[in-house]
Amino acid sequence: MKRLDKDEALSLYRDAPLDELCGQAQAARYAHVPEQRVSYQIDRNVNYTNVCLSGCKFCNFHCRPDEPEKAYTLSFEDYLPKIAELKTLGGDQLLLQGGLHPRYGIEWYETLFRQLKEAEPTLRLNALGPPEIAHIARISRLSYREVLQRLQVAGLDTLPGAGAEILSDRVRRFLSPAKPTARQWLDVMREAHALGMSTTATMVYGHIETLGERIDHLLALRTLQDARPTGTPGFRAFICWPMQLSGTELQRLADAGRLPGGIALPGEPRRWTPDEEFLRTVAIARLVLDNVDHIQASWLTVGLPTGLRALHAGADDMGSIMIEENVVSAAGAHHTLDEMPGRVGQDGRNEQDERDGRDGREEQPGRYRQGGGLACPAAVRMMREAIASTGFTPWLRDQLYQPRLSVF
Numbered sequence: 001m002k003r004l005d006k007d008e009a010l011s012l013y014r015d016a017p018l019d020e021l022c023g024q025a026q027a028a029r030y031a032h033v034p035e036q037r038v039s040y041q042i043d044r045n046v047n048y049t050n051v052c053l054s055g056c057k058f059c060n061f062h063c064r065p066d067e068p069e070k071a072y073t074l075s076f077e078d079y080l081p082k083i084a085e086l087k088t089l090g091g092d093q094l095l096l097q098g099g100l101h102p103r104y105g106i107e108w109y110e111t112l113f114r115q116l117k118e119a120e121p122t123l124r125l126n127a128l129g130p131p132e133i134a135h136i137a138r139i140s141r142l143s144y145r146e147v148l149q150r151l152q153v154a155g156l157d158t159l160p161g162a163g164a165e166i167l168s169d170r171v172r173r174f175l176s177p178a179k180p181t182a183r184q185w186l187d188v189m190r191e192a193h194a195l196g197m198s199t200t201a202t203m204v205y206g207h208i209e210t211l212g213e214r215i216d217h218l219l220a221l222r223t224l225q226d227a228r229p230t231g232t233p234g235f236r237a238f239i240c241w242p243m244q245l246s247g248t249e250l251q252r253l254a255d256a257g258r259l260p261g262g263i264a265l266p267g268e269p270r271r272w273t274p275d276e277e278f279l280r281t282v283a284i285a286r287l288v289l290d291n292v293d294h295i296q297a298s299w300l301t302v303g304l305p306t307g308l309r310a311l312h313a314g315a316d317d318m319g320s321i322m323i324e325e326n327v328v329s330a331a332g333a334h335h336t337l338d339e340m341p342g343r344v345g346q347d348g349r350n351e352q353d354e355r356d357g358r359d360g361r362e363e364q365p366g367r368y369r370q371g372g373g374l375a376c377p378a379a380v381r382m383m384r385e386a387i388a389s390t391g392f393t394p395w396l397r398d399q400l401y402q403p404r405l406s407v408f
């Protein structure tokens with residue numbers, strides 16, 4: 001398949017009929033993942049602190065260091081029941097993310113990672129992201145590589161692609177001026193790839209960016225992926241989702257007509273419904289990122305039905321059933337797995353089970369509910385049924401996209 005340049009990608013993204021775009025993306029999907037399978041994962045997103053110097057205009061999660069009534073940092077003891085529950089529910093990975101804390105340098109993270117690995121040696125740490133790595137490097141006066149190497153020794157397994165939003169300094173200067181520049185984000189990832197560390201790449205669209213900037217973002221990822229050392233994974237997956245604006249400063253500024261001159265929200269007039277925009281974005285990512293193996297359908301923000309449609313637009317992975325998530329939920333993402341017919345309701349009872357005379361709660365060793373959602377094994381069953389309803393075979397994976405042995 002010929003590699004797309006910017007003009008070709010933009011033209012396809014903007015102008016191709018949706019069916020045609022998704023058809024091309026699906027052909028590319030099968031070139032990467034020939035099997036008729038769709039993977040998913042069980043993990044838990046733990047936010048170790050909400051204190052953050054960055055103050056991104058789209059973030060409802062963080063608080064400033066001078067807001068002690070809101071600020072928290074988890075103690076080591078706080079993690080233990082979370083890990084125990086994660087293990088009970090069949091997961092083995094913590095997605096660990098937080099803010100840019102003014103006092104936490106490299107030693108703080110090394111201590112935390114060592115403690116977590118000592119408490120549970122089989123635990124996988126998919127932790128931090130380029131903004132946090134750049135922040136630690138700055139306050140600890142280390143290079144990105146030194147930070148990554150020391151954290152790897154302390155227990156960091158893989159680096160999430162957090163904080164990319166749109167890799168355009170025009171966009172970043174306005175939305176998140178204290179975060180790393182586009183170049184710095186890519187530099188952290190380059191260093192991680194040079195160490196052989198597996199990472200992911202993300203894109204958060206639907207704010208002040210143009211369609212051209214979305215394509216530039218994908219092309220920057222593709223260029224960096226081309227440069228990864230031979231035999232290393234680099235970006236193993238790409239995930240995109242629409243920015244959640246509910247209650248954010250960005251939304252307030254827009255509502256008050258106070259976005260500075262030349263900036264609009266969204267950055268270009270919406271040509272598509274939100275669902276079509278998501279499908280088109282997944283599809284064009286599959287086509288541009290010809291050197292990234294997996295594309296995720298990020299169902300948490302768009303809802304499960306639209307997430308499932310993305311499986312016919314180039315995505316081959318449904319991401320995580322997400323035992324815990326606090327950040328995008330704080331800005332309005334409240335989709336849960338129980339959006340499909342016959343799924344588990346808010347009281348934990350599965351409508352289909354009840355019709356069948358079973359009680360879904362009996363098989364939940366530790367019922368856990370977050371953001372109105374439910375976790376395993378009911379959630380695993382729902383995810384598997386949802387994937388199967390699209391004609392694909394559900395496939396439980398670990399964070400490296402390897403099959404997992406135990407499925408319950």
Ligand code: SF4
Nearest residue numbers: 052054055056059062
């Ligand atoms: S998105 Fe991350 S870096 Fe930005 S304010 Fe929120 S916690 Fe801080």
